[in-house]
Amino acid sequence: xxxxxxxxxxxxxxxxxxxxxxxxQVGETVGRDEPLFEISTDKVDAEIPSPxxxxxxxxxxxxxxTVPVNQVVAVLETDAxxxxxxxxPESKPPETKPAKAQPAxxxxxxxxxxxxxxxxxxxxxxxHGIDPSSVPGTGAGGRVSxxxxxxxxxxxxxxxxxxxxxxxxxxxxxxxxxxxxxxxASGARTERQAMTPMRKxxxxxxxxxxxxxxxxxxxxxxDMSRVVALRxxxxxxxxxxxxxxxxxxxxxxxxxxxxxxxxxILNSSVEGNEIVYRKDLNVGVAVALDxxxxxxxxxxxxxxxxxxxxxxxxxxxxxxxxxxxxPDEVQGxxxxxxxxxxxxxxxxxxxxxxxxxAILGIGGIEKRPVVIDDAIAIRxxxxxxxxxxxxxxxxxxxDQFLAFVKKVLQEFDESLL
Amino acid sequence: xxxxxxFLGRVPYxxxxxxxxRLVGLRRSGASTDTLLLLEHPPVVTLGRGARAGHLxxxxxxxSARGIELHEAGRGGDVTFHGLGQxxxxxxxxxxxxxRDAHRYLRDLEDALIGTAAAFGVEAAREPGLTGAWVGRxxxxxxxxxxxxxxxxxxxxxxxxxxxxxxxxxxxxxxIRDRGVTSLTxxxxxxxxxxxxxxxxxxxxxxxxxxxxxxxAAVSSASARRESA
Numbered sequence: 001x002x003x004x005x006x007x008x009x010x011x012x013x014x015x016x017x018x019x020x021x022x023x024x025q026v027g028e029t030v031g032r033d034e035p036l037f038e039i040s041t042d043k044v045d046a047e048i049p050s051p052x053x054x055x056x057x058x059x060x061x062x063x064x065x066t067v068p069v070n071q072v073v074a075v076l077e078t079d080a081x082x083x084x085x086x087x088x089p090e091s092k093p094p095e096t097k098p099a100k101a102q103p104a105x106x107x108x109x110x111x112x113x114x115x116x117x118x119x120x121x122x123x124x125x126x127x128h129g130i131d132p133s134s135v136p137g138t139g140a141g142g143r144v145s146x147x148x149x150x151x152x153x154x155x156x157x158x159x160x161x162x163x164x165x166x167x168x169x170x171x172x173x174x175x176x177x178x179x180x181x182x183x184x185a186s187g188a189r190t191e192r193q194a195m196t197p198m199r200k201x202x203x204x205x206x207x208x209x210x211x212x213x214x215x216x217x218x219x220x221x222x223d224m225s226r227v228v229a230l231r232x233x234x235x236x237x238x239x240x241x242x243x244x245x246x247x248x249x250x251x252x253x254x255x256x257x258x259x260x261x262x263x264x265i266l267n268s269s270v271e272g273n274e275i276v277y278r279k280d281l282n283v284g285v286a287v288a289l290d291x292x293x294x295x296x297x298x299x300x301x302x303x304x305x306x307x308x309x310x311x312x313x314x315x316x317x318x319x320x321x322x323x324x325x326x327p328d329e330v331q332g333x334x335x336x337x338x339x340x341x342x343x344x345x346x347x348x349x350x351x352x353x354x355x356x357x358a359i360l361g362i363g364g365i366e367k368r369p370v371v372i373d374d375a376i377a378i379r380x381x382x383x384x385x386x387x388x389x390x391x392x393x394x395x396x397x398x399d400q401f402l403a404f405v406k407k408v409l410q411e412f413d414e415s416l417l
Numbered sequence: 418x419x420x421x422x423x424f425l426g427r428v429p430y431x432x433x434x435x436x437x438x439r440l441v442g443l444r445r446s447g448a449s450t451d452t453l454l455l456l457e458h459p460p461v462v463t464l465g466r467g468a469r470a471g472h473l474x475x476x477x478x479x480x481s482a483r484g485i486e487l488h489e490a491g492r493g494g495d496v497t498f499h500g501l502g503q504x505x506x507x508x509x510x511x512x513x514x515x516x517r518d519a520h521r522y523l524r525d526l527e528d529a530l531i532g533t534a535a536a537f538g539v540e541a542a543r544e545p546g547l548t549g550a551w552v553g554r555x556x557x558x559x560x561x562x563x564x565x566x567x568x569x570x571x572x573x574x575x576x577x578x579x580x581x582x583x584x585x586x587x588x589x590x591x592x593i594r595d596r597g598v599t600s601l602t603x604x605x606x607x608x609x610x611x612x613x614x615x616x617x618x619x620x621x622x623x624x625x626x627x628x629x630x631x632x633x634a635a636v637s638s639a640s641a642r643r644e645s646a
Contacts, residue, residue: 011518035566044519045493046564308476
């Protein structure tokens with residue numbers, strides 16, 4: 001039986017609530033009165049218990065959305081067999097069978113046949129949208145321990161995967177055709193290697209993004225002479241005063257934040273036929289690793305000074321390289337910056353980091369002759385590219401955004417340092 | 418019904434949060450009664466779930482250089498500061514019947530704080546549209562609460578008692594820019610001890626929630642540490 005979960009009325013004079021967190025993900029089981037989600041209404045945060053035992057089959061409103069009281073925010077399936085086969089719940093005919101005594105527990109045991117998955121591991125896995133069977137286990141009999149999954153999350157998970165419900169029915173593009181089965185004969189001059197969990201996640205994430213967003217690209221050329229000079233001027237001061245190395249990344253994050261505030265559509269997400277404007281500016285900064293790529297997120301990046309950004313970014317990058325990032329630190333990004341220029345590339349055309357709608361690519365900086373006032377000058381120049389989702393961002397807006405970033409960089413306010 | 422009140426003295430934020438979490442679980446299972454923890458925190462800035470960009474004036478490193486911790490708090494509201502000379506109250510109470518109304522709970526806490534201020538000769542009031550207890554345009558007490566499964570409350574209020582309010586310079590209190598902060602000492606010139614204020618506040622909180630305050634033997638912060646460990 002399907003049970004609607006509604007936004008509860010937390011008081012007589014309270015008309016709406018903002019969902020701040022889902023404690024359960026679609027597909028997970030929940031006990032009656034077990035906390036299901038959290039809401040906030042002005043000065044009160046409240047934890048909302050599940051109205052029934054069952055499996056969460058649909059979440060209609062994500063964290064951050066404000067919903068009037070009594071509106072349905074999620075659907076539970078109390079019948080285990082219906083829930084088990086319900087990745088697309090809307091296509092199921094209504095079930096009339098009476099609920100069994102402990103359907104939830106039955107469903108979850110059945111789904112993990114073969115290898116035992118402890119409730120805590122299952123919970124962490126669901127929170128991060130990971131299939132526990134894809135995690136290499138080091139426990140007895142290859143069992144996945146809590147540490148295994150936490151390590152897996154901290155090191156292997158590309159950002160934001162958890163924010164995209166795996167059952168989201170609203171994808172516009174058709175599913176990709178199955179990859180052609182290429183078989184290399186055994187004995188051929190090849191070597192087979194299983195993809196690491198991180199590699200697999202990156203692969204899925206990138207293909208899914210191409211399938212989801214209508215990628216378009218713009219490229220601007222920026223004069224970086226001022227920023228390069230400011231960095232040179234303040235570098236030793238930052239070492240002395242903050243004990244940290246001033247890089248160019250904080251300049252880009254700062255410029256992006258200013259532009260995101262001016263063009264909030266670039267900081268949005270698409271859900272079904274709705275555009276979700278995200279109020280926080282959580283800027284992901286791609287870090288290349290010897291074994292892959294990870295995008296730690298600078299939360300509320302606009303709150304931090306250049307010094308604050310420098311320390312935060314350096315800390316995140318360092319911990320990404322030493323595999324010490326916390327799961328929380330690779331989630332919740334609203335915009336991403338990547339740097340295809342580090343090995344001398346002019347510019348790149350990156351793939352959008354879902355569920356975001358744009359990604360900024362920083363090309364290599366090099367001295368190039370340019371014409372200024374009819375004279376040839378040598379300046380630090382850089383190509384800056386952006387890939388954006390044409391479903392919601394048109395070229396004119398994207399170009400205005402890039403022009404804004406360019407202006408902030410070229411006229412960078414020294415007082416911010 | 419009784420409200421069991423404890424004055425814990427000085428307790429670090431993280432420790433008090435863990436203690437509350439444990440009490441919420443005990444209260445939910447019926448293993449403990451309604452409880453009110455009263456204490457003060459070493460300097461800490463906490464970010465509520467509603468915290469907005471720009472309301473933190475210093476980043477974490479700069480706060481830490483001033484000896485101030487930064488914590489995220491699972492309560493409603495924006496950013497706030499706790500420090501020495503501020504009475505913090507955490508009611509862990511199972512709301513019942515008509516009291517299962519988040520706004521009513523906020524108003525009840527405000528009543529208790531206004532009553533406490535009056536007992537020390539300070540005329541505080543509500544401000545329409547805002548939460549807390551105010552003296553003119555200055556905030557005397559802040560409120561930010563959490564309601565857990567089963568209408569169990571946690572987090573609560575912070576009443577400024579002592580004279581040193583400099584820690585508030587690091588934030589925009591509760592996200593309200595054009596207002597200041599004040600304290601019982603600022604308003605009266607006299608500095609009552611925190612424990613004295615705690616005893617009065619406990620009575621007012623109990624009354625506002627329809628409970629009777631019962632004092633448990635004062636727990637030193639050392640044994641509070643053991644409890645939360």
